[in-house]
Amino acid sequence: MSSEQSDRRRLQTARLRKCGTARRKAPGAERTLLFALCALLYSFAYAQAQADIEHRVREIASQLRCPVCQNLSVADSPSELAVQMRALIRERLERGESEAAIKAYFISKYGEWVLLSPKPKGFNLLVWVLPFAALAAGIGWACVRLRKWVRRREVSLTPELTDLRIKEWLHKDSKTRNRNQERGLLEKERVRLLTALEELDFDFRSGKLSEQDYHEMKRLYENRALALHSSFAEAQHKPPSFPKRQPVAQENRASEGKLKKSWLVPAAGVLLIVFGVGLGLLLARSIQSGGEQDSITGGPLTGTQELSDNPASLLRLGREAYQRQQYDQAITAFKKVLALNPSQPDALSFMGLLMAQTGHLDLGLSYVERALAAQPQNPLALEIKGAILYKGKGDHEGAIRVWEELLQDDRLSKEQAAAISQWIVEARVAMQKETLPPSLSLRERARKNEQGGIPSPP
């Protein structure tokens, strides 16, 4: 807002200056007109400046990644953090910072990762260059091949086809399927030639083909048909063997093919192996560096991970899994802790919470009681016991008693103590009214709907 005002002030002075020069020259009605014009210009310029800022905010925001979303830009994300980031960009733009400076600020805060398109520097240059290099190489290669294919064709033309018998043969229906491989191939060639001639005819009629081209191509295909017809006739008299055209070409190619094959196959194999090994290694490396070492989900590739036998790290893993709502994995971890030490109070408390959240209130309570038996003043156990009593059992009095006991503990941090006292207050209110207080905000009411309604431990 403040910069908006400064903007306005700047524009105002500009306007005054403008009007001032005008005053000297134009008196009376003209002055009023000019004044109106200035006002119009001012409002226009002001609106324009606002729109410009909005436009630039959007432009910058669309190049930044929203840190809490999945693959949305700051411009598009509906999340609260993105709203704040947009406001920050606006503020900095109004302060007169350049786009580069604003981006640099966000990079310093979140790392390179925040940029949605990587800077074309160093290794990242590859991602900008390779696509175009590939396209250019592809087009070049295609051009070379196409030229080669065209050159290969030698034309020796004879006059147009007049033999009606061959024409008839060419146009006959191909309903019968040919079992004979050789004749099948020839038949295919015949159908191909027929299609070619038909298409040629149609293209010529619809005006796409010049007359000269049409006649030249027609003659070419009819010549081929003639050649085909004679080999067809030969095939009919001969016992089935390989088609006539094929062996010649085959022999020609055989020597050439062998030569090529001898280096092509090993080369392709080596390339593939290098590619595979490279990809595998890179993937493994990036995943290792990316994920935490002790992830309960294990590596993304294996999914399984040997849980260590260290109760402390197991507890941490369980907690993390709980926070990610991967309850089954949390249960696995806590069970393992309990297998090592059946009276570990934290694990027992968490098990209690998990059981209560899945609806087994009594089982949950028994776990918590076991935790309290092992360590009577365990804050986590007390907190959870209160929560189960309050939300699960509706025993407000019991919950308040447990929590008040917990508040005696001086190991609690200030925030924890505050949260617990708030719960106590809430429970007291609930005890009096036994209904939801209407004063609570919408969001609060929405949250009240939570399943089981058991608050998570801090």
Add this chain to the structure above:
Amino acid sequence: MLAALGYLSLITALLFALLGTFLPLLSRGKAKAELPVHAGWPIFGQFLFVTSAALTLIYALVATDFSIKYVVFNTTSRTSLYYRVTGLWGSLEGSLLLWEWFLVLFSALLVWTHRDRLRELMPYVLAILSGVSAFFLLLMASASNPFERIFPIPTDGRGLNPLLEDTNMMSHPPLLYAGFVGLTIPYAFAMAALATGRLNDNWVASVRRWTITAWFFLTMGNLVGAWWSYHVLGWGGYWAWDPVENAAILPWLPATAFLHSVQIQERRGMLKVWNLSLIIMAFSLTIFATFLTRSGVLSSVHAFSSGAVGAYLLIFLGIVLFGSLALLAWRSPLLKTQPELDSLICRESAFVMNNVVFVAATFTIFLGTIFPILAEAVTGVKISVGAPYFNQITAPLFLLIVFLMGVGPLIVWRKASLDNLKRNFLWPASTALALGLVLFVAGVRDFYPLLALTLCIFVVATIDLDIYRAVRARRTLAGENILQAFVRVFQRNQRRYGGFVVHLGVVLIVMGIAVSMSYSVEKEAALKRGEELKVGRYSLLFNGLGVSERPTHVRVEGLFQVFNDRHYVGTLSPALKFFPQRREPISRATFRSSLNEDLYLVLSGFSELEKEFATVRLLVRPMVSWIWIGGAIIALGTLIVLLPMRDDSRSSEQ
């Protein structure tokens, strides 16, 4: 009980799949005549038992049997029947089951349609299909069992990911899976042909039909996904270049390229190796896509929970790639053709160029998608490759494709002389330039949208000219009236003119994307009750908030009255949905769609204390609906290609 039944079905199906895979190998050299008949049985066996497994899981979901872990995580006792059923593909294990179900369904259809065709090749095709199916069944039997039990049995489930609670849950994932799975069948044909050495073109027609079908499902799946993203995710966009979206578009590109280049193979018997490579590429990319979504390697809105499946899929991908390419290299001497062209300027060349650009686009998107992993492995710095990069790099590629789409119909097959080309180019090119100039004068000044629109006009002009000429030729040839001739032109060459209709749909989509990306207006504001917000020709009156409780969530709605410059348009009520499982609410955007622009409204926040304040984001996005219309036209075009319409049986294809 249900869990045991389901798991047993899976295991039985796996046995059938293994049997189906090795049967052709075992009976090599023996009674070949009976082989096709026998090879079908394992497929039907798999179909029967996978269907039984899938129905068991659906029943468990509907009956909320919370002893099965999958049910707990994908449904609650409050979930409606619709979302209980769609829970089948709500997360990893079930989605694999759906995938497998489609695979065996398609295989069974293939057995049925080819019961007396391609008898020599079919046993091997079915063996490959059984092999792929065996892999997925093995995956479900070991690493991601959908029938895994949970203990302690919870009293209620955790429910579907709230983002998935949308009507499109019934269409988007199944369509996309159908597309992915459909590409397995061309792959199976290609592998069978390579393995047996029967490399004549007999199977190409079958492959083409299946590829078109799979392509259709993929296209529709992606478009429905875009539509879903547009109206659910609440950011006003339809394509975010999310890794998983990229993964879904990746197989689409080589499949499209194949549909074009296969026509050269059919006409001239050349480019065999190239076409086989495209099929292999498309199939491998579907597996790669599955790996990307299910391994948790990349973060994405679509990410499934990670598990051991990543390793399985990567190994499978390796086997597929290595096996197919080795087979291709081994058979390449047999595949050598001596390609000939009659002229450098011909439709064949245009198609080859189209293929090059499509493959370049595939490479670009692939590179961009995996580049964060590569860069982190090499430099150790985390980077992102997102929408701005992809927009910048792929825009020229896609525009090049649009240009080639216009050139195609202008050039004839085999040979076109320059003089002729000039004649054909003149009208469409000048029309496009003239209309482009009009657009420039009318205010379309930015480079990309202007270029895109001009190219689109060019494509439409060439297609129209082609159809017009064809109709004219038919009229003089057969003396039919315009309507008759028009219908006959489509009937006589379904593939060609159906393809043109698909191209028209693509043009509409390109126009919609180009305009909506460049000329959107956006405004965000905090409004007090009774306050107004003006954007463009619209104004918006805020009428307060309302709260309603739904079975699975609480919904806070903002009520807004919308006016345009002339009259009252209607009421829009965007909402925020609070789900108990999630901390952040999910926004439900509302919008008013019309042919020229969409008014899109998102509720991004409201005040905690009183019901008087709300923050809204208002977007006016022009021509977004053209994308959906384009999708419908693509569907129409595909139907024209696929439906049997010809009355005369003689054709160039069997």
